[in-house]
Amino acid sequence: MVNRFTTARSIVAIRRWGSPATVTLAVMAALTALTADAAARQARPKPSTEAVAPRDAGEPIMAIVSIKTQQVTIYDADGWIMRAPVSTGTTGRETPAGVFAILEKNKDHRSSLYDDAEMPNMQRVTWNGIALHGGPLPGYAASHGCVRMPFGFAEKLFDRTRIGMRVIVSPDNAEPVEFSHPALLVPKAEAIAAAPARAEALPREAAEAAKTADEAKRAAATAARETASVTASLRKLQGLKTRADAEFAYADKVLTAAKTDEAKARAEDLKQKAAAKAAELGNQVDTAKADAKSKLDAAAVAKEAAKTAQTRKVDTAKAATEAKLALEPVSIYISRATQKLYVRRPTHKPAPDGGGIVFDATIEAPVTIRNPERPIGTHVFTAVARNEAGLRWTAVTIDNGDNAKAALDRITIPQEVLDRIAPTALPRSSIVVSDEPLSSETNYRTEFVAVLSTEPQGGFVTRRPTADVLVASDDVQGDGGFGFFNFPRGPAPQTGNTRGRGGQYYRPVQPGWW
Numbered sequence: 001m002v003n004r005f006t007t008a009r010s011i012v013a014i015r016r017w018g019s020p021a022t023v024t025l026a027v028m029a030a031l032t033a034l035t036a037d038a039a040a041r042q043a044r045p046k047p048s049t050e051a052v053a054p055r056d057a058g059e060p061i062m063a064i065v066s067i068k069t070q071q072v073t074i075y076d077a078d079g080w081i082m083r084a085p086v087s088t089g090t091t092g093r094e095t096p097a098g099v100f101a102i103l104e105k106n107k108d109h110r111s112s113l114y115d116d117a118e119m120p121n122m123q124r125v126t127w128n129g130i131a132l133h134g135g136p137l138p139g140y141a142a143s144h145g146c147v148r149m150p151f152g153f154a155e156k157l158f159d160r161t162r163i164g165m166r167v168i169v170s171p172d173n174a175e176p177v178e179f180s181h182p183a184l185l186v187p188k189a190e191a192i193a194a195a196p197a198r199a200e201a202l203p204r205e206a207a208e209a210a211k212t213a214d215e216a217k218r219a220a221a222t223a224a225r226e227t228a229s230v231t232a233s234l235r236k237l238q239g240l241k242t243r244a245d246a247e248f249a250y251a252d253k254v255l256t257a258a259k260t261d262e263a264k265a266r267a268e269d270l271k272q273k274a275a276a277k278a279a280e281l282g283n284q285v286d287t288a289k290a291d292a293k294s295k296l297d298a299a300a301v302a303k304e305a306a307k308t309a310q311t312r313k314v315d316t317a318k319a320a321t322e323a324k325l326a327l328e329p330v331s332i333y334i335s336r337a338t339q340k341l342y343v344r345r346p347t348h349k350p351a352p353d354g355g356g357i358v359f360d361a362t363i364e365a366p367v368t369i370r371n372p373e374r375p376i377g378t379h380v381f382t383a384v385a386r387n388e389a390g391l392r393w394t395a396v397t398i399d400n401g402d403n404a405k406a407a408l409d410r411i412t413i414p415q416e417v418l419d420r421i422a423p424t425a426l427p428r429s430s431i432v433v434s435d436e437p438l439s440s441e442t443n444y445r446t447e448f449v450a451v452l453s454t455e456p457q458g459g460f461v462t463r464r465p466t467a468d469v470l471v472a473s474d475d476v477q478g479d480g481g482f483g484f485f486n487f488p489r490g491p492a493p494q495t496g497n498t499r500g501r502g503g504q505y506y507r508p509v510q511p512g513w514w
Contacts (some may be wrong), residue, residue: 050084050153057081060157061384061428062166063132064396065147066173067097070140072132072149074157075176077384077392077427082157087148088141088169089459095145096459097398098439098451099380099432100125100167101331102132104356107158120151121158125167126441126449127355130459132157132167145459163357164329164346164447166430168380168396171455176382176394183408184381184431185330186390191423198323206313206320213306213313220306223299230295234288241281248274322420325360329383329428330421333448334367334411336376337437341367341417344447356445363420368412376410377401378434378452383427391425399435399452407433 058076065072067088074082088095104124119133134155135148142148147169149157168174251271258264325345333342343363351358369376378399383391395404402410411433434450441449451457 050150051082053079053081055081060161060165062168062176062380062382062396063157063161064174064176065095065132065167065169067095067141067169068172072147073175080175082153084150084153085137085139087135087137087139087143089143089145090141092458093144093461094141094456094458095130095143095147095169096451096457097169097171097455098436098449099378099398099434100130100169100449101447102161102163102165102167103127103446105158105161105163119146121154123158123161127443127446128441128460143459164428166380166382168398170396170398171452172398174396174398176384176396179381179393179395179404180389181381181393181405181408183411183413184391184393185383185418185422185425185429187425188423191326192426195323195326195424199320199327202316202320202323206316209309209313209316213309216302216306216309220299220302223295223302227292227295227299230288230292234285234292237281237285237288241278241285244274244278244281248278250274321360326424327426329426329430331429331447332413332421332431333438333450334369334413334431334433335437335450336369336372336433336435339366339369339372341365341413342438342448343417343421346447351445358444359447361444363417365414365417367414370410375401375435376407376433377403378436378450379404379407379432381408381431381433383425383429385427391427391429399454401435 055078058078058081060074060076060081062075063072064075065086065088070086070088072084072086073080102123102125104122106122106124108120119131119135122131122133124131130145130147132147132149132154134151134153135143135146137148137150248271251267251274255264255267255271258267325347328345331344333344334340335342341364342361345360347358347360349358350356377397378401380396380398381404382394382396384394385392397404401407432448432450436450436453439449439451441451451460
């Protein structure tokens, strides 16, 4: 760092010993260095200090990190409760600005990327390695992309948060403000009251439907086997009957051609035996046909019953899943880039490949946004508590376009989506509106990850690219109604999205890597 007193002494020495031209150039260089140093020192934010609100604090609902002021503030339903200085990513490894949620907590985490470095009280917000954790704070941005917090503060915060808590990283200062709008979710008291009983009863109903479906499937399989056996016997008898008819016809031909009484007697005997055999086989064929028809009818009934039971099994499994999810806060993401609406709800099922939980992602629908060519901004609306109207909401804006109200004014959420999620909406539910598509960091074990394409994201560069991952879906039924399929690498911007993506780094999941 250049010291202004050192610079002054240098200028005096140059004037004493140098030529006029040399003196002029040297003075200009020294003054330039002094000006650059002063600007650098002025650009650094004034160090903040830890603080706790002078009131009883509730459960943390969101954390807002300001890259500009290098500060994190934690909020409950009634305002801020804790704040502290932080150190975000340095130049080239910047902490990405955007919307995140806590995905995993590890009190004694160590980095597998940076020489086994201690990352105490780690709270992960992306699976490729961005997290909140305790660390040294030099007073300016200095991390490799994570958000370092004071060690003691990180420990206190770790003990109070839960998986799914919203984390907002803002380029500038941002804070929640009280907000209301007709587009926000309005729960129904009767639906809220009935939700626990439904969540308890419907899984039992789904289990019974699954049992019935399995029994019907076995019955249909048995009927199909019996039908196949009877049909095979009928084909064999029909073959024998055809042969007996041929023998009768041959005997009749021999009788007609007989010239002697002895030959005629033998031919007559042959003809009578052939006729008796053909008649007996005819009776057997008729009986077999009736039996086959009965078996075929029974098999058709069993097959239809199995189909109906399977449909009920799927429907009741979905209903049971919805009933469980109705007890959880719901998060909605509306993207101007893709003109789609996405819904996430935690299932509390452990991820099959380890680390975190599975989030339900079965609701995705087109959404109508007026003037889709015009920026809408990035706004986070959060239901912080119940009130007489249903829910009390706040709004946080981290990227300007329209203001929060104007943004919601432009959006029409499909009624069928509202019918599924609004009646049982709970505190901690949220609606995120953004110009951005979902980052491919959003997958089956995250809520939403959306980063601002207009801000640097160097912190993603050092993270290893990973393969496509799985995402929860109801397309394939699994345990409790959850199946999995490949999650695409990140939605492509649509025609109406005129904002540049700004070199957004998409990185899918790599469990446990960093």
